[in-house]
Structures are given as structure tokens and as C-alpha cells.
Amino acid sequence: MATEVQPGYEVGPAGFRSEEMILNMGPQHPSTHGVLRLVLVLDGETVVQCTPVIGYLHRGMEKIFENRPYMAGPRYIDNADYLSPMLNECCYAGAVEQLMGIEPPRRAQYIRVLVGELERIASHLVAIGTYGLDLGAFTPVLWCFRDREQILDMFESLSGHRFTHNYMRVGGVLYDFPKGWLEQCEKFLDKFEKTSIPELEELLTGNEIFEARTQGVGYIDPQQALAYALTGPVARASGVPFDVRVNRPYGAYREIPVNIKLRQDGDCFARYKVRMDEMGESVRLCRTVLDKLPGGPISVRSPIALRPPRGETYFSVESARGEESLYMISDGSEYPYRAKLRAPSFVNLQVLPELLRGHKIGDVIAILGSIDIVLGDVDR
Amino acid sequence: MDLVPTQNTDLSLTAYDPRQVNVLLQQLAQVDAALGQTIPKRRLTGGAVGIEVSAEQLLDVARLLRDALGFEMMTCVSGVDMIDHLESVYHFRSLRNNWLLQARVKLPAENPRVASLVSLYPSANWLERETYDLFGIVYEGHPDLRRILLDDDFFGHPLLKSFRPTPLTVHDRATTQSSAMQAVAGEQQRNIETITHKHLGQGNEERLHPGKLTFGSAAVFKQTGQGVEPVPEDALNALPEPETLTTDNTEAGPPKEQRG
Numbered sequence: 001m002a003t004e005v006q007p008g009y010e011v012g013p014a015g016f017r018s019e020e021m022i023l024n025m026g027p028q029h030p031s032t033h034g035v036l037r038l039v040l041v042l043d044g045e046t047v048v049q050c051t052p053v054i055g056y057l058h059r060g061m062e063k064i065f066e067n068r069p070y071m072a073g074p075r076y077i078d079n080a081d082y083l084s085p086m087l088n089e090c091c092y093a094g095a096v097e098q099l100m101g102i103e104p105p106r107r108a109q110y111i112r113v114l115v116g117e118l119e120r121i122a123s124h125l126v127a128i129g130t131y132g133l134d135l136g137a138f139t140p141v142l143w144c145f146r147d148r149e150q151i152l153d154m155f156e157s158l159s160g161h162r163f164t165h166n167y168m169r170v171g172g173v174l175y176d177f178p179k180g181w182l183e184q185c186e187k188f189l190d191k192f193e194k195t196s197i198p199e200l201e202e203l204l205t206g207n208e209i210f211e212a213r214t215q216g217v218g219y220i221d222p223q224q225a226l227a228y229a230l231t232g233p234v235a236r237a238s239g240v241p242f243d244v245r246v247n248r249p250y251g252a253y254r255e256i257p258v259n260i261k262l263r264q265d266g267d268c269f270a271r272y273k274v275r276m277d278e279m280g281e282s283v284r285l286c287r288t289v290l291d292k293l294p295g296g297p298i299s300v301r302s303p304i305a306l307r308p309p310r311g312e313t314y315f316s317v318e319s320a321r322g323e324e325s326l327y328m329i330s331d332g333s334e335y336p337y338r339a340k341l342r343a344p345s346f347v348n349l350q351v352l353p354e355l356l357r358g359h360k361i362g363d364v365i366a367i368l369g370s371i372d373i374v375l376g377d378v379d380r
Numbered sequence: 381m382d383l384v385p386t387q388n389t390d391l392s393l394t395a396y397d398p399r400q401v402n403v404l405l406q407q408l409a410q411v412d413a414a415l416g417q418t419i420p421k422r423r424l425t426g427g428a429v430g431i432e433v434s435a436e437q438l439l440d441v442a443r444l445l446r447d448a449l450g451f452e453m454m455t456c457v458s459g460v461d462m463i464d465h466l467e468s469v470y471h472f473r474s475l476r477n478n479w480l481l482q483a484r485v486k487l488p489a490e491n492p493r494v495a496s497l498v499s500l501y502p503s504a505n506w507l508e509r510e511t512y513d514l515f516g517i518v519y520e521g522h523p524d525l526r527r528i529l530l531d532d533d534f535f536g537h538p539l540l541k542s543f544r545p546t547p548l549t550v551h552d553r554a555t556t557q558s559s560a561m562q563a564v565a566g567e568q569q570r571n572i573e574t575i576t577h578k579h580l581g582q583g584n585e586e587r588l589h590p591g592k593l594t595f596g597s598a599a600v601f602k603q604t605g606q607g608v609e610p611v612p613e614d615a616l617n618a619l620p621e622p623e624t625l626t627t628d629n630t631e632a633g634p635p636k637e638q639r640g
Binding site: 055058060062063066098226228229231248249312313314323325327338340342346347349 | 396424425426427428452453454455456458459460461469471473475478480482501502503505506507510514527528529530531538539
């Protein structure tokens, strides 16, 4: 099938142009990081047009929220962005707290920051590791998953689950730290900062192949980032100073200032580098929490059947991928009347057809990996 | 689509200050002056401001918000089913002034239509498609208003409170590729030559013998009347007896009385 000639599209010297080919990438393709289908129109190796097809992982999460009590929400929101469930739970618990007008105890807020930043490190480790894998470097993914496994082990001893933690509660957290957990955490942070981050920098940042594949590829203009409402590392790599932890601090971030990590280049390398910088920043935040961790209760006493007053609220947290928000409406009953999850990956993925146009097909994988989507978050 | 250039190239960060809400409430007077009427404004939790806009004014208000007030981002579009009416709720962010604004548009439950904001904010593209998919709100002027999360031949809009699930076997599930970009199903594929029928057991049975309810679908259909084309009771009775039910002890041909 021939499509229309795109403006700026190269026509050969004799007026001929090669026939376009349609390539269906995914939904079962290792480099699409899940079940994402990309329909690519190719001219030779150049992408003329790209149409993402999503929805293969749609579970109707918003409908599930409406049919479960508020208590059950954190367990389901775990599965939205399955690489950073703790941050999702922070979003849900925070939204219901804002709806009810309650504030969790100070210790619970600090614990949320600690586990949230650890989860951000774990999520960025997956992003960077698999990104190296996409571009042909096999070692980073092994080293990243080795470090991530230690974080998951800590979460397991804290909450009982490696992935779907179900740890946050409305008004606090479920368990306090087990014996020796904080020492284990401190040991991990030391080792991670002293050896793991420099190792990764050596493997990827100075790697000539890696630089050649990422620098100057997939440029996002700051105005484009704003127009497409991009958030998270994708926006910050384009110089958009948006970080919910800084712009609208919530929880203990009101007491712990965050240094926003910005890059101006806007290409794939900048997005990778922002994630690396953010891991270092997360380590610093974790240390701050460990230093200042207050005592006291970890949760307020709240009834099992939560009945927030009638009203609506919009609560945002900075997830590992950008602004994650819940627009929640309560009608005074035990069930949310409406809970809209604003998923960062869903909004960030929109810009992909714009980015891919004119790039070679090898860059498709580099650009898609640098946006760092999680299909559970895209489809919900 | 091409980007609409905006003048604000200065990207700087403003620390969050709850008093910013008061500034925003004052600045919204510009919108009032431009529209010639006072739009309802109220403070929301979390340092946000909520306004209520009519469906006709939405495009003008959004243009004012972007150009005059400096709301660079539209972060979220949500649909809400309030049973007697539907709502389309937009969330705008301004980075320069650190504002968060919520605009609510009330739409009738029957035939909800509102102007699309894709021309102003490209981020509205998928967000509006999602709301169309789950609520059935039609965004007029949207370049590509198709279902996004659900299957193309899904019946109904699942986040409506009146939605009841229908068994999958009731509908024909064959899907075909109308163009390279778009897979279609259901009504859309009737006139396309390259239909590939799939053998789907009870689904085919249902299609070949309409009105004869297959396993699992009967209860839902009788309770709600949804999911299959509603067949009136008398029409159901008037249907001829299916041939498959003809057994050996029923002889073919006219009855004995007429034969004799």
C-alpha cells in the first residue's frame, strides 16, 4: 500500500522513489519493553510514519477502583507501573489522605520518601540496564539487576512482597522497619554509590558505541515537551524544570529539598544521563532520611471502612517516569466514585510518532528505550 | 501534527507558595472580561483552582489560558459519569507561576459532544481518545477519534455507571486490516473484501441463528437487555424453527392431514 508523499521526503535523482514497506513491530518484541505494537511505514531504512497501537494490557484499573473499597486500592495500583509500585501506592494513599484532609505521622512520611527513592533507583536501574541491552551492551543489565535485587530483597523483608508490595495505607504505612533493616539499607547505599554507579558510568557513559547511538538522536524541543505534557526524566533532559517533588512538594519533601537534575541537550543520551544523575540524587535523599528519621507512630488510627467526605481532589507524585496523578471523586461511600489515574508513560508515549519520523529503524529502539515506558502504566 | 509556537521561551522554576492561588484567582478575571460573563471559580484542595466552563466556551477559554495566562501544559483529561450528566475535566499546569487549574465542562448524558483541544494542546490527543473510548464523549475536531485502549468492536463504554459487561461470544470477533494503519472489526468490515472468518464456536452459532442465546449470554441479556441487538419477544416467537432442530421422527413435507 502506497501512502502519500510526506513533505520533506527525499525523492531520488531520476524522480524515482523506493517502494514503502510496512513493518509491524510487536506486540511481542523484546525491545518494545512489553506488549506495544508499532506499525512503521519505512522508506528503505527511514521511518516515514509510525502508529503505536496500545491496549493489550488494559485491565480496566479505573473500573476496578470504583468497585473496591478504598482500603483495597493500593494493591491494585501496584500493577499500574509494575517497576515502581511503591511510588504508585504513595500516589493512591496521598490522594485519599488529601480527600479526607488527614496527614500521616511524620515518621510515616519519611518512610515513604525512603522507600520511594529506593524504588526510583530500582526503576532507573531497569531502565538503564535494558537500554544498554537494546543498544547491544549485555553487561549493564546483569549488573543493574544485581543491584536491583538487593533493593527488592530489602522491600521483601519490609513489606513481605518483592514486587506488589501493598505497603502503603491511608494514613501511614503498614509495618515499621525490621531489625537490622536500616543498617542493611545504609550498607547498600554506600556500596551502590561507591562502586555501582561508577561502574555503570564506565560501562555506558564513556562507551563510544553507546554515545554514537544516543547522542543527537531523538531530540525533543522544550516547547515540544511542554506541548505534549511530557514529565519526568524525558522532560528534564530537554531543560523543562518540572519535578513534582520540587514544584509541588508533598509529604516529607516539604522538609527535604530535592536538587532538580536538568540537561539541556534533549537527546537520548541526555535522558539516560538524567536517570544516572537522579540515582545519585536518590542516594543523597535516602541518606538524608536515614539521618533525620523521626520516631513516633507509623500510622494514624483510621477505620477499616474509610468514608471520605464528598468532594474531589487531584494529587500528584513524582513517579520514576514523571507526574503520576490521581483525580479522585468521593460520594461519601466506602468506594471511590471515580479514580482517574494519570499515567506518565501513557502521556509520554504520545510523542513517539513525532520523534521517530525521519530516523533510521535502528534508532527506533534507541528512542523508544530512552522514553522508558512501562506498558502496565500505558494501558492500565 | 505541527506544533503551535508559543511566545514563552523563558523556562524558570517558581517555588511553591500557597498564595499563588490568590494571584491565579485575580488573573482569571481576564477570562471573565474576555467572555463577558463571570465563570464560577472555587478553591480546591492541594492548591488548585477549579472553574466551570460551558461546552461552547471551552475552546476560547483554553486559548486564553494558554496565551494570556501562560498555562503551558495540559496534563490530564478525565471523564466523569454523574448519571444525569457527563463531565469532561481538564487539568492545566503553569510551570512559570506554579499554578494548577481544573476546568470542568458539563455535558448531556445523551449525545455528549465537546470541542477537542488538540489544536491547542497536542497532549490532548490520546487523553481525549481515552475518554472517548471509556465514556463515549465525542470530541469534535479531533484528528483521529478512535478507540485506544479497548478493542475496536467493543460494545459500549465501560466506565459509564450504566455499563454491564456482555459475554464475548455474543459478538462476531473477526478482525480485519482495512488499511495498514488500522484494524477494523464489526460493522466497519462489512464491505471489505479481505475478511477472514475465524471459527469461534458459540459466537458463530449466535451469528447464524440470531435470537438463540448461547451459553452464558442469556442471563445477562434478560436482565439488562444489553449486549446483543435487542430482539422483541414476538419477533423471537415468529422466527422459523431452525433446521438443525429437525430430528428423524419429524417427517419432512406437509402434515398428514393435507397429504391425505
